Amino acid sequence: MDASHFLVSLLNGLSVGLLLFLLASGLTLIFSLMGVLNFAHASFYMLGAYVGATVAAGAGFWAALVVAPLVVGLAGAAFERWVLRRVHPQGHVAELLVTFGLAYVVVEAVQLVWGRQPLAFEPPPALAGPLFTLVQAPAGLTLAWGAAPEACRGDAALVCTQFPALRAFAMVLALLLLAVLALALRTTRLGLVIRAALTHPQMAQALGHDVPRVFMLVFGAGTALAALAGVVGGAMRVTEPSMAQAVGPVVFALIVIGGLGSLAGAFVASLLLGVLDSFAVASDRSLADLAVALHWTPAPETAALALWSVKLSQVAAILPYLLLVLVLVLRPRGLFGTREG
Secondary structure, three states: OOHHHHHHHHHHHHHHHHHHHHHHHHHHHHHHHHOOOOOOHHHHHHHHHHHHHHHHHHHOHHHHHHHHHHHHHHHHHHHHHHHHHHHHHHOHHHHHHHHHHHHHHHHHHHHHHHOOOOEOOOOOHHHHOEEEEEEEEOOEEEEEEOOOOOHHHHOOOOEEEEEEHHHHHHHHHHHHHHHHHHHHHHHOHHHHHHHHHHHOHHHHHHOOOOHHHHHHHHHHHHHHHHHHHHHHHHHHOOEOOOHHHHHHHHHHHHHHHHOOOOHHHHHHHHHHHHHHHHHHHOOOOEHHHHHHHOOOOOOOOOOOHHHHOOEHHHHHHHHHHHHHHHHHHHOOOOOOOOOOO
């Protein structure tokens, strides 16, 4: 792999990881305060993409970035107030089941309103093209802002790799969100109330704070963050009913890998899985190549010879779950999780 492809693969992995963090941050925020693993979180992500696409068709992409999280956040707050709060006395199993049912309700509702076909969701002109182009020449690596230079079209000796502006925007948005969440939870009065309600809810209630309202606001904020990720992800990839099913299991895997309730853990795990997926998908290496590098070749009659020849790109989809199993075996509380009790 040449330097240009390596750098772009790294940036693509970081952009995917930061998009996953946009989605996982809301789920982590909800779990850290309420102890609820919201199985419908990926469905709110999908709903945000569809609402964002509808708003963008009439008012533009930038309006969708504001309206879609607001609409979905209000829907999430209403669900917490009128449904989740009612089943909370029944314990965590009832909460898990009701969010599990909500996930299917949202998927079916989206298909009834928008149909089963992919929805057109184009980024704005400012984010539609490449941010820069890496030009790999025999003399070295150079960077050209914007579209590929004319030399890339006529010189076969040049390797030109573009990086989309929308991916760069998603990276900046996720980093800004991380900074805002960290500062809000540590320095603002609302953040102090949320942290107090997390550790000592009865004391926070006795001091006059409306803890149930705090829970409702946090659940709504978490679903709004999922919708924000949906707007960016829908424009970056494709807006379709299966997008929740595609990203949901990965998000749950990464919050377990990072540590349940840990925002820093979700951030690190998101970057780790994003970079791992980016390089694995582009790799044609296999275990047989590793064996050759170690000067050992499996015998032809080996029963698992077919397994040795499986390429890394073919198993890229299961790598997050293999990492999940490894973390649960070696460090059950996750990379940044704390042991309860």
